[in-house]
Amino acid sequence: MNSLLNNLLHPLTLVTFFPLVGVLIILFLKQEQKNAARWVALITSLITFGLSLVVLAYFNPSYPDLQEVINLPWIPIAQWEIRYYLGVDGLSILLLLLTTLLTPISILSTWTAVEDRVKDFMLFFLLLEVGMVGVFLAQDLFLFYIFWEFTLVPMYFLIGIWGGPRRMYAAVKFFLYTMAGSILMLLAILWLGIYQGSFQVPDLIAKGGIPANLQIWLFLAFAAAFAIKVPMWPLHSWLPDAHVEAPTAGSVILAGVLLKMGTYGFVRFNLPLFPQAAVQLAPWMAVLAVIGILYGAAVSYAQKDVKKLVAYSSVSHLGFVMLGIFALNSQGVQGGILQMVNHGLSTGALFLIVGMIYERRHTRDMDAFGGLWKVMPIYGALTLIVALSSMGLPGLNGFVGEFTILLGSWGAGQPGGPLGSHWYAGLAAIGVILAAVYILLMFQKMFLGPVTKDENRNLKDLNWREIITLLPLLILIFWIGLYPKPFFMLMAPAVDKLVAALQTAVVAGVP
Amino acid sequence: MPNDLWLSIGAILPIIVLAVWACLLLLVDLFIPAQRKGWTASLAAVGLLITLAVILSRLGQSQSGFGGMVMVDNFANFLSVLLLASGLAAIALSHDYLQRTGIERGEYYVLLLFSISGMMLMGMASDLIMVFLALELLSIPLYVLAGIAVPRLNSEEAAIKYFLLGAFASGFLVYGTALVYGASGSTSIAKIVQVIQVNQHNLTLLLAGAGLILVGLGFKVAVAPFHMWTPDVYQGAPSSVTAFMAVGAKAAGFAALLRIFVLAFPVVSLDMTPVLWSVAALTMILGNFVAIAQKNIKRLLAYSSIAHAGYILMALTPYGQSNVSADSVASALFYLVAYALTNFAAWAVVIALEQADERGLELSDYAGLGRKQPALAAAMTVAMLSFTGVPPTLGFVGKFFLFRTVIEGGFIGLALIGVLTSLVSAYYYLRVVVIMYMQEGEPVVRRDGWLYATAFVSSIGVVALSIFAGPLIALASRAILNLF
16 A cells, blocks of 8 residues: 555656546536636646656756656566556656646636637646656556557547637548557557567667668658657648647647657657667658758748648748757757757747737738737737747747757768768758748738738737746746756756667667 | 266356246246336346356356366356346346337347357357357347337348348358368367367368358358348347347357367468458458448447457457467457447447437437537547547557457558558547537437446446456456367
C-alpha cells in the first residue's frame, strides 16, 4: 500500500494524470454550470503546470540520461513485458513545460469564445492534456502508442463539435490521416517488441544490432506517423483544414503542442533507435524539410484568411525544426528542440491573436481589416512583437532557434558530413526572408495605414483576460530571445549524448 | 464402466445443468402468465448463473469424457465463462425489447439457453462428430430465434436464409469429417494426432477434409466468401438475438476451428496457411469496404462483425508454427472477449434507439444523441473506438495481440492488410460518432434500466480492462488446449 501511494504520488505520474481529477469533477457538473466548468478546468491545468515546475525542480540539467524515472511492471507476462515507464530528460523537459503552460492559456482564451457545451469542451481539453503529457514522458513503446493515439480522440471532438463551418470534414480528415501513419508505426513497434525482445526504449537503444536495411523500413514506419504529425511536406494537407476549422483554443494546442509530438518522435525514437538509417536518410529528410520551409512560406504569402496563413507558416517553421534535427549534430538538434518551443510560443500566440479579432469581427479575411493599430493600440503592439518573433528578429526567440539550426545544418553540410552540401542551409536561409515577407505583409494589411472599414472603428481593445493569456508567452519570447542559455543548458547533455551515440553507431558500421 | 460414465457426466455437468434447466423452464413457462414473462427471463438468468457457479467450482484439472469426445480444459472453461456472460448480457438486452416489439415468448429464453449449451459443448468438443453435434445444437435454436419476430417478413427471411445456408454448411462439415475419417481412421482428435505422428495418414484426404471443415466452420463465424448470409440475417433477426449471435456463434465457431486446426492439422499447415491467409485477407478487405456503404446500423454492425472474424482468422494463419500456435489461441480468445464486451455495448445502444416497426435503425436516427443522451452516446463512442482499435480500449489491446501473433508468424503483408483495413474501418465507425455529436436531431430513446446497465458495464469494462489488461491476458495465455 505504501508503495502504491509512492507510485501514485510520483511527480511524473501526477503531472500526467492530474487532469483526470478535473475531468472527474467536471463530469458531475451540469451543462448550465459553465463558469464552474471553466474554473475547474483552469485551476486543474494551473496545478498541472505547477506540478511540471516541481518536475523541473528535481531535474538535474547536467545528467544526460533519463531522470525521475518510474518503471513498473504493467503487463508482465513472459515475452510481453510492457511496463509503465515514464521518464524525463533534456529532450523532453522543455516540451513538457510547453504543454503544461499552453493548456491553461488555451483554457483561459475560451472564456468568452466557447458558450455552447462548455462542460464537454473542458472535459475533452483536460483529457487531451493527459495524452499530450504522456506522449512526452512515455519510455515504453506500447505506453507511448496508447498516449499518441489517444490524443486523436479529444482533438477530433474539439474540432468536430466546436469548429468552423467545415469542421466535420476537417475532423475526420485529421483523424484518419494521423491514424494512417500511426498504425504503420504500430507494426514497427510490434516488430521491435518481438524481434528485439523489448518494448522499453532504453533497452532497445542499448541492444541495437538491427541490420541496416531493416532499420530503414522501421525508420520509415515510425517516420510515417511522425512526418504526418509534424507535418512534413507532402503529408501536410490535413493541417490547413484542421487549423482553420478548429476553435481558437484547439488551434493553439494543435500548433503549440500536437505538432511537436511529431518532431519529438523523430528525436526520441528515430534517431536513437535507428542510427544507421538516420544517417543514411538524413539528406532525404533534409530535402523534404527545405521544401517544407519554402513551400509553406510561399503558400502563406498567398493566403487571404489569416488563420490559414498562420497554419501554413507552421509547415514552414517546422521545416526548420526538421532541418535542424537531421543536421545530426549538437547545434542542429538543440536548435531544433528550442525552435519547437519557440514555435509553440509564437504560433500559439498568433492563433490567440487571430482568435481575439475573430471574436470581435467574426471574419478572418485580412482584407476586412486595416488600420487596426489606431483602433486597438495594445493589440497592435502585442501582435507586432509576436509577428517579429515568428519572423526571427534578433532579440526575440525565433532568431535564436533559427540561427542555431542554420549553424548546425551548415556544419552538417561539409563534405563528409551528414548532409554533405551547404545548399540546405542556404535555401533555408531564404526561407527566413520569405517568412518576413508574409508576416510583415499580414501585419501591414491588418494593422497599418488608415482605418478603411467602418466596422473596425469601434472595436474594443484587449481586455485584461486577453492580455494575461498573451503575457506568459511574451515574457518567454523575450527571455529566450535575450538569454537563451538556461534553455540550452537543460537540453545540452542529453542532446550531446544522442549525437555522440549517432557518431559511434555510424563509425561502428553496419552490424 | 459406471465409473467412467460418472466421470464423463461430471465433465459435461455444466451443459447438463443448463440443458435440464432449460427443459424445466419450458415446462414452468407454461404456468407463467403472458404479462409476467419477465419471470421467465429471470429464471433463465438464474440458470445461467448456476451453470457459471458449477463451472467456476470445477476449475483446475482438465477432464476428458465419453472416451475422449469431450475435453474440459482451460480453453473450454474460458470459452464457457465467456458464453455464459454473453448469455446474461443477451437476457438483459432482451426483456424490455421483446415486450415492446410484441414478440415476447417464454420459448425465446429456453431457446437461448439451449443454444448456449450447444456453444459450450462446441468449446469442449474434441471429436469431429461431437463438433457436428454441438454445431447443430447451437444452430437450430438460433435459426428459430432469428425468425421469432414473425410476422415481420425480414425476420422470416432471415430464419430461412440462415437455416438453408447453415444446413448446407453443416453438410460441408460432415463431408470434411468423413474425409478426415478416411484419411486417419478416426474422428477423435487425439487419435488423429496419433495416426499423423506415426505417419499413417493419407495426406490428400486429410487436406481435403481440412479444407471442407474450414468451409463449414467458416460459414458459422462469417468469414468471406461464406459471409453472404450475415447482413440479411443480422438485420432481419430481432436485435437482441443478433447481439447474442454475433458473439456466441463466432466464439463457438472459432473454438472449434482453433481446437481442430491447432491440435490436429499442423501437418497440413504448409498447404492450409496460404488458404487461411487468403480467406483472412479477403474477409478483412470485404467486410470493411462494404461496411462503408451501409446506412442501417444493423447492417453496418453485421459487416463489422465479418471484418472482426477476419482479424481473428488473421491470427490463426500462423497456427502451424509451434512457437506461435499458443499465441494464436491466446490472442483469439482475448479478442473474443474484447469483441464481446464491445459488441454488447454497441448493441445495447442500438436496442435503446430502436422503435417498433424497425424504425430508429438508420444512422440518421442517431443525430443529436451526443447532446440529448450523453451517457448513451459516450457508450456508443467507446464501442466504436474499440471496434476501430483506438486506445485506451480493449479492442486496441486485442488488435495489438492479434497483430503481434501475425508478425511473430512472419506474415508482415497480412499484418499490413490488417492495419490498413482497420484504418478503413475508422472511417465508418467515426461516421456514427460524427452523426451522434456533430449533427442536430431529436433521437427517441427507450429508457430501460437493464439496457443502460449493459451499455455502461460493457463500455466501462472496455476501457478499464484495457488499462488493467494483465489479468485477462494471463487468463487467455493459460487457456491452453489439452490433447488428453
